């Protein structure tokens with residue numbers, strides 16, 4: 353069984369290759385996770401996945417996507433996370449990672465269920481920042497082009513949030529370098545039109561995310577896996593391609609990353625991702641083969657059979673699922689049952705294991 357074989361990332365051993373993909377809940381208060389997160393993450397810590405990645409958690413206040421996004425920029429944020437993490441460790445079995453992010457020009461937005469566009473003047477919007485003063489799309493805020501001082505400030509904010517994540521005892525840390533957020537905005541020629549050392553050539557466009565990795569790696573112990581979610585394709589003419597993803601992964605490996613998570617899309621408001629099953633897997637396969645970094649992929653992976661095949665065929669070392677996990681928060685349990693494997697369970701739920709479950713006829717007599 354490939355999906356249910358263990359994997360080691362730095363000093364962390366995961367019992368299987370299933371990852372709960374980070375999912376914003378837009379339910380925080382000035383960055384502090386709430387009771388919603390106790391329920392949501394507590395539930396997914398019992399999904400059977402080896403690793404549960406906490407939603408995009410922003411490294412500064414203006415780096416949040418919405419007023420409801422989580423952050424790790426204050427002592428209050430850290431204390432609120434401590435409560436949520438302690439709960440998940442008591443209530444579930446998954447190892448717990450966190451995704452650290454900065455939304456760049458996609459910040460100051462409405463929650464998806466409030467429209468998902470830019471915050472209106474009456475909704476406490478803020479000045480966004482980006483490599484260049486180009487909005488994400490029509491009707492979006494025009495970001496301020498970042499000075500080198502801004503760049504240094506955000507890089508240090510990543511390191512400071514990473515220190516908090518280490519103090520909180522997260523098992524792994526993932527940097528969000530995809531989906532059109534700040535680091536992706538630096539990497540993509542679509543959003544980065546700078547003429548200084550942070551723009552132009554791929555080497556220059558990689559500079560900000562690479563400096564971020566170096567600053568974060570310096571504060572995250574070697575034994576704690578550090579990874580990044582990167583863009584496999586911008587899905588737009590003139591944008592990033594799989595070749596760029598391979599080059600980026602190789603550079604990040606040299607900077608000390610332990611794993612790469614291949615996603616794609618989101619660089620402008622009018623780009624669309626493919627809708628075919630496992631659409632990022634062919635790119636992940638190339639990244640994995642050519643960079644030699646442990647690789648996760650995500651994107652329309654729905655059935656246990658698909659997930660098992662991705663690992664068995666060497667397309668990825670791990671698979672991340674988002675919507676399928678919301679649909680079935682015991683996805684990992686059910687995948688194990690279908691594929692004849694077992695998952696860790698909390699003692700309270702042990703009797704639900706198919707191995708311990710008496711046949712229906714016996715139960716009827718009891």
Ligand SMILES: Cc1cc2nc3c(=O)[nH]c(=O)nc-3n(C[C@H](O)[C@H](O)[C@H](O)COP(=O)(O)O)c2cc1C
Pocket residue numbers: 373374375376377407408451528531581615650651652653672673674675676
């Ligand atoms: C409710 C929701 C919130 C999401 N929030 C994040 C996030 O915080 N960080 C991230 O990298 N991706 C986020 N995504 C994208 C997912 O992690 C995943 O990459 C995408 O949904 C494709 O995977 P799927 O087909 O398994 O849903 C989110 C997706 C959903 C549905």
